[in-house]
Amino acid sequence: MNRTEVYNQIRDFIIKNMEAFNDGEDLADSDNIFEKGFVSSIFAIRLLHFIESKFDIEVSDEMIVLENFSSVDNIANLVKQLKGRNTHAN
Amino acid sequence: MQTERQSDILERASRYVETVIRPQSGEFDQNQAISEEVIFGMAERGFLGAAIPTEYGGLGLDPLNYGIFTKIFGKACSSTRTLLTVHTSLVCETLLKLGSTYQKEKYLKDLANGRRIGCFALSEPNAGSNINDLQTKCEEQEDYFILNGKKKWISFGEVADLFLVVATEQGIIKTFIVESSMPGIEIQPMKGMLAGRATHMAEVTLRDMKVPKEQLVGIYGKGFNIVVNTALFYGRYSIAWAGLAIVESALEEMTKYARTREQFGQKIGQFQLVKRMIANAVTDVHAAQSLCNRAGELRNANNDEAIMETNIAKYFTSKAAFRVASDAVQVLGGNGCWNEYPVERLFRESKILEIIEGTSQIQQILIADYGIQKYSTNTMERRSGYEKVHDFS
Numbered sequence: 001m002n003r004t005e006v007y008n009q010i011r012d013f014i015i016k017n018m019e020a021f022n023d024g025e026d027l028a029d030s031d032n033i034f035e036k037g038f039v040s041s042i043f044a045i046r047l048l049h050f051i052e053s054k055f056d057i058e059v060s061d062e063m064i065v066l067e068n069f070s071s072v073d074n075i076a077n078l079v080k081q082l083k084g085r086n087t088h089a090n
Numbered sequence: 091m092q093t094e095r096q097s098d099i100l101e102r103a104s105r106y107v108e109t110v111i112r113p114q115s116g117e118f119d120q121n122q123a124i125s126e127e128v129i130f131g132m133a134e135r136g137f138l139g140a141a142i143p144t145e146y147g148g149l150g151l152d153p154l155n156y157g158i159f160t161k162i163f164g165k166a167c168s169s170t171r172t173l174l175t176v177h178t179s180l181v182c183e184t185l186l187k188l189g190s191t192y193q194k195e196k197y198l199k200d201l202a203n204g205r206r207i208g209c210f211a212l213s214e215p216n217a218g219s220n221i222n223d224l225q226t227k228c229e230e231q232e233d234y235f236i237l238n239g240k241k242k243w244i245s246f247g248e249v250a251d252l253f254l255v256v257a258t259e260q261g262i263i264k265t266f267i268v269e270s271s272m273p274g275i276e277i278q279p280m281k282g283m284l285a286g287r288a289t290h291m292a293e294v295t296l297r298d299m300k301v302p303k304e305q306l307v308g309i310y311g312k313g314f315n316i317v318v319n320t321a322l323f324y325g326r327y328s329i330a331w332a333g334l335a336i337v338e339s340a341l342e343e344m345t346k347y348a349r350t351r352e353q354f355g356q357k358i359g360q361f362q363l364v365k366r367m368i369a370n371a372v373t374d375v376h377a378a379q380s381l382c383n384r385a386g387e388l389r390n391a392n393n394d395e396a397i398m399e400t401n402i403a404k405y406f407t408s409k410a411a412f413r414v415a416s417d418a419v420q421v422l423g424g425n426g427c428w429n430e431y432p433v434e435r436l437f438r439e440s441k442i443l444e445i446i447e448g449t450s451q452i453q454q455i456l457i458a459d460y461g462i463q464k465y466s467t468n469t470m471e472r473r474s475g476y477e478k479v480h481d482f483s
Contacts, residue, residue, distance in 0.1 A: 017463060042397065042456065044316045045323055049394035061188055064316065065309045 133204020
């Protein structure tokens, strides 16, 4: 899976689960999804499950820090780091 | 998939429940305490670590089989099942997922084999559904935290060796492993409950309690209450199966009675209005079983949909439990109101399931929000923003 695909998967998952009444809000890759109120607190655990199952990785306890989950950019970087290979697009 | 080993564990659990727990469940309720013998008996059989991998001393049941395991206990004794909910689901599973290596080594093995009993201390006199209202405070010092506050309705708090305590510091929620032997903790048993009478419920007061920093579980951040939400997810999963257990148990009692009790010269199960209650109960059992199975299968597959499906299952089975237990009381009439028959206890226990691990009203909000997102067309409209920023390659 290349970088674009990783980003698309993450973005698609977040967009599908954004708070329903935030119409008109766009999700930028650097947006802090928790601080901006795009997702509810229960979403964090869904996000963790999603990342582990979609990208077939295990996120160790020391990597479960807010920063790693707070934006599309940071989640993609976490995935890249855990996959242990370069996910940049060609 | 049902392996021979997992089936064997479920069979052993069934035998233990039918020979040891079921005959005493009414007595536990009346004495307001599960016996030490049963807690030790469950521990020495590995039942308290049923959902924990064998490498940590558990039995290694997968989530679906752990759900079935929970139902086996819940059908016979809700208070004993509560021990599994708080110790195994809320504490053990949470530490397995989010505990540090140190915490797993120091605590999880002892919890899995029952050398220590754990419980979950979230609720407070003035904070239930809204955890942002918690008044238990933690204050960070150099290499420890100071905890102050009061927790209430803590199942197994009276006998627990350790507590997962949820506290706040400047609006940020943090969770700590607190040992009952640490100075600064006071435990007061709670009596007079509608149900859960045998669960050694307690009020727990923390006064200037020094808790080393290595006892902090997982990480924290504003709007990122992953430890509490993870624990409640495991707890709700357990309660979903607990609801199914009561629905099934109430149906069994109702049908057994309807087949034997005679009025107006015929068995009461022959009357159409009784049949209606039985038909509704059968449908509830089948629907509840399907929802629980689905949540379990999704958990087995590590699918994120398991979170919401668990909320849906918990909401449905807890409502169904109260509905069917109420009808069971109705079918049994006077005997249904008497503690010589189990339906009186099932009725009381069923109500609790609509309150704990997120009330039915909280579940409705979560499920409605999920439904609005999933079944509306709004997601397509948002894609305008998506198209704009994803073209970065």
